[in-house]
Amino acid sequence: MSAFSFRVSATDGAARRGELRTPHGVVxxxxxxxxxxxGSVKALRHREVEESGADVILANTYHLLLxxxxxxxxxxxxxxxxxxxxxxxxxxxxxxxIFSLAQQVKITEDGADFRSHLDGSRQMLTPERATDIQARxxxxxxxxxxxxxxxxxTRDVAATSMTRSVRWAQRCRAxxxxxxxxxxxxxxxSNAGQAQFGIIxxxxxxxxxNESVDATVGVGFEGYAIGGLSVGEPTDQMHAVxxxxxxxxxxxxxxxxxxxGTPRDLIECVGRGVDMFxxxxxxxxxxxxxxxxSEGRINIKNARxxxxxxxxxxxxxxxxxxxxxxxxxxxxxxxxxxxxxxxNTLHNLRFYLDTMRRxxxxxxxxxxxxxRQEFLRSTACLSLDS
Amino acid sequence: MSAFSFRVSATDGAARRGELRTPHGVVxxxxxxxxxxxGSVKALRHREVEESGADVILANTYHLLLxxxxxxxxxxxxxxxxxxxxxxxxxxxxxxxIFSLAQQVKITEDGADFRSHLDGSRQMLTPERATDIQARxxxxxxxxxxxxxxxxxTRDVAATSMTRSVRWAQRCRAxxxxxxxxxxxxxxxSNAGQAQFGIIxxxxxxxxxNESVDATVGVGFEGYAIGGLSVGEPTDQMHAVxxxxxxxxxxxxxxxxxxxGTPRDLIECVGRGVDMFxxxxxxxxxxxxxxxxSEGRINIKNARxxxxxxxxxxxxxxxxxxxxxxxxxxxxxxxxxxxxxxxNTLHNLRFYLDTMRRxxxxxxxxxxxxxRQEFLRSTACLSLDS
Numbered sequence: 001m002s003a004f005s006f007r008v009s010a011t012d013g014a015a016r017r018g019e020l021r022t023p024h025g026v027v028x029x030x031x032x033x034x035x036x037x038x039g040s041v042k043a044l045r046h047r048e049v050e051e052s053g054a055d056v057i058l059a060n061t062y063h064l065l066l067x068x069x070x071x072x073x074x075x076x077x078x079x080x081x082x083x084x085x086x087x088x089x090x091x092x093x094x095x096x097x098i099f100s101l102a103q104q105v106k107i108t109e110d111g112a113d114f115r116s117h118l119d120g121s122r123q124m125l126t127p128e129r130a131t132d133i134q135a136r137x138x139x140x141x142x143x144x145x146x147x148x149x150x151x152x153x154t155r156d157v158a159a160t161s162m163t164r165s166v167r168w169a170q171r172c173r174a175x176x177x178x179x180x181x182x183x184x185x186x187x188x189x190s191n192a193g194q195a196q197f198g199i200i201x202x203x204x205x206x207x208x209x210n211e212s213v214d215a216t217v218g219v220g221f222e223g224y225a226i227g228g229l230s231v232g233e234p235t236d237q238m239h240a241v242x243x244x245x246x247x248x249x250x251x252x253x254x255x256x257x258x259x260x261g262t263p264r265d266l267i268e269c270v271g272r273g274v275d276m277f278x279x280x281x282x283x284x285x286x287x288x289x290x291x292x293x294s295e296g297r298i299n300i301k302n303a304r305x306x307x308x309x310x311x312x313x314x315x316x317x318x319x320x321x322x323x324x325x326x327x328x329x330x331x332x333x334x335x336x337x338x339x340x341x342x343x344n345t346l347h348n349l350r351f352y353l354d355t356m357r358r359x360x361x362x363x364x365x366x367x368x369x370x371x372r373q374e375f376l377r378s379t380a381c382l383s384l385d386s
Numbered sequence: 387m388s389a390f391s392f393r394v395s396a397t398d399g400a401a402r403r404g405e406l407r408t409p410h411g412v413v414x415x416x417x418x419x420x421x422x423x424x425g426s427v428k429a430l431r432h433r434e435v436e437e438s439g440a441d442v443i444l445a446n447t448y449h450l451l452l453x454x455x456x457x458x459x460x461x462x463x464x465x466x467x468x469x470x471x472x473x474x475x476x477x478x479x480x481x482x483x484i485f486s487l488a489q490q491v492k493i494t495e496d497g498a499d500f501r502s503h504l505d506g507s508r509q510m511l512t513p514e515r516a517t518d519i520q521a522r523x524x525x526x527x528x529x530x531x532x533x534x535x536x537x538x539x540t541r542d543v544a545a546t547s548m549t550r551s552v553r554w555a556q557r558c559r560a561x562x563x564x565x566x567x568x569x570x571x572x573x574x575x576s577n578a579g580q581a582q583f584g585i586i587x588x589x590x591x592x593x594x595x596n597e598s599v600d601a602t603v604g605v606g607f608e609g610y611a612i613g614g615l616s617v618g619e620p621t622d623q624m625h626a627v628x629x630x631x632x633x634x635x636x637x638x639x640x641x642x643x644x645x646x647g648t649p650r651d652l653i654e655c656v657g658r659g660v661d662m663f664x665x666x667x668x669x670x671x672x673x674x675x676x677x678x679x680s681e682g683r684i685n686i687k688n689a690r691x692x693x694x695x696x697x698x699x700x701x702x703x704x705x706x707x708x709x710x711x712x713x714x715x716x717x718x719x720x721x722x723x724x725x726x727x728x729x730n731t732l733h734n735l736r737f738y739l740d741t742m743r744r745x746x747x748x749x750x751x752x753x754x755x756x757x758r759q760e761f762l763r764s765t766a767c768l769s770l771d772s
Contacts, residue, residue, distance in 0.1 A: 038723055039714070039717065040725045042724060042725070044725065045725060045728060072692070072693060076693070076711070082711075083714055084711070084714060306454065307462070323432065324469075324470045327462060328468055328469055328470060331453065331454045334454075335424045337426045338428060338429045338728075339426045339430065343431065
């Protein structure tokens with residue numbers, strides 16, 4: 001995998017500062033990946049996403065498989081060319097959306113049988129197909145297909161599911177190696193340098209997590225994700241499981257905590273050795289008028305902002321804070337203007353990506369722990385879980 | 387009115403190239419004004435509107451009166467400061483939306499009595515109040531309150547309405563002079579250099595139009611609008627009435643055709659002496675997937691674009707055409723992404739504003755008529771009315 005590499009350049013406690021090289025450019029870690037579900041970060045143009053400081057975006061295989069279809073995207077030379085985003089892209093396997101969105105889902109050893117939530121059409125996603133689809137999309141980082149469990153799951157259910165996920169990971173990797181060797185007909189590989197990450201499961205059970213780490217690392221991937229968290233378990237438990245799992249993963253590979261999280265999750269889990277994050281929170285909250293600031297969270301719908309001349313956050317340098325008042329943003333939100341979604345998303349994304357930038361600096365300057373304490377103190381009300 | 391001036395710098399037939407100076411900057415004419423109904427051009431940030439080449443936007447008094455209210459805006463120092471758009475703004479009087487949106491509208495000599503379409507609250511808009519509201523908003527150009535008739539109107543109905551509009555224009559002007567002299571208490575004037583335009587009515591009846599011109603010009607305004615067109619009359623008749631009305635207006639004042647129009651309307655009416663236009667067509671059509679190009683109109687929903695790798699318009703230099711294919715734009719539209727509205731609006735607005743730029747050049751170089759013929763030939767399918 002010459003096109004893909006990862007290097008840790010500094011550490012501070014368990015926190016790691018690194019650089020991920022991909023066929024479409026470098027990602028500075030710890031990194032937050034904005035979610036571009038259907039090939040677009042909602043309410044933004046790609047240029048705005050780049051200007052917000054994002055090195056990489058996440059796209060959802062399930063959505064793109066249904067519309068416009070992976071084969072159509074492959075005919076356009078892959079997802080980067082199709083959507084016109086020329087920087088790194090990570091695709092998930094589609095599994096999470098099958099469990100949360102699709103209908104009549106049946107899981108067998110072979111894979112996931114489901115009906116599209118859009119038109120009811122029958123689909124079968126096997127580990128091999130999830131790998132093929134992502135090869136056609138040509139993302140820089142592909143994820144293995146895994147089984148996503150709801151919280152809480154009994155130990156037995158979590159164990160059965162975890163061992164199945166390991167077997168699926170083996171099949172995904174075998175398929176990836178076939179694709180790389182060029183021995184598969186009928187799959188147009190859009191990105192020869194695509195990396196593949198395994199996913200650690202095992203719920204909140206330390207022994208199952210350890211077993212999953214050993215088996216998945218045994219298969220051998222370019223990076224490892226921590227899956228099955230942020231699904232309803234208590235926050236402290238989530239941080240603890242993410243941390244103990246991260247600490248057992250290979251030091252020379254990137255570690256990605258899937259689906260997290262709050263600003264507090266980001267900083268707590270960087271402090272426990274996580275390198276990559278994705279979450280819809282900054283973008284979805286923005287569209288709902290929930291805004292992150294250095295002084296706490298703002299619900300822009302609140303009548304108290306009707307005449308507030310101040311920017312959302314006096315310390316923020318985003319377009320929204322440099323040009324507009326809370327009063328105008330509230331007006332746009334209340335009258336239902338689309339530009340409310342755009343301006344709010346620009347701000348929240350900047351808050352997240354600036355937080356990551358500050359985290360990276362703090363690791364380099366060996367001040368991560370004091371930064372962490374100061375950040376959590378000043379933005380205590382940011383945690384949705386508190 | 388030292389802050390406001392208009393100068394014609396070149397003519398080509400009846401077409402005029404000019405410069406309108408306002409307290410918030412210069413407007414090159416002939417000019418197209420994008421519509422920012424509620425203080426935002428839908429789906430765009432202000433910077434994008436500027437970068438598209440707009441010198442001036444239009445905002446709707448009716449909408450801003452209801453939300454967030456003219457007094458709140460005045461407390462923020464006026465509309466420019468409230469919305470953060472520091473270039474020229476024209477506000478309408480609110481009349482058109484009262485006739486098209488409001489409920490239980492009753493017109494008396496005093497003004498328009500109506501109920502808000504939002505909450506049913508009772509409102510009274512008199513010529514004086516329409517003038518006061520726009521003074522609070524502090525737009526660079528305010529419009530007089532006039533009565534808007536549906537087409538067709540009998541000559542008698544049109545005559546009665548036109549003469550009432552003239553009396554209202556006199557009252558608007560008298561109120562404006564009081565505001566300028568500082569003799570009105572309780573109205574915070576946000577823009578001391580605000581100009582006021584009269585509006586010519588009279589339907590499609592030449593004698594009534596002439597009578598309205600004489601009476602309105604007799605009152606004396608900084609500029610004159612041609613109202614009551616683009617309401618259902620045949621296109622050729624609209625152009626003829628606009629042209630004959632424009633030809634009777636003072637040469638040293640700007641002439642604004644309200645609510646028009648199609649690209650064909652713009653070029654035909656510039657050729658008949660009109661200097662300013664506004665219309666929701668480029669922005670509304672964009673949100674509905676209707677796109678203007680140099681080769682004709684595109685309905686991006688059409689399945690034929692599903693795999694079309696070309697930009698919307700190979701001759702266009704907008705962000706959308708430089709970055710994205712028709713296939714991606716169709717995908718975004720079909721899956722309902724907000725960015726579809728943004729990207730489409732950027733393109734349509736650029737098409738309109740580039741057309742105006744080309745028109746201005748053609749007048750300067752005395753090639754307006756050949757430009758007009760070439761434009762109408764190559765973009766014949768652009769007219770919605772053909």
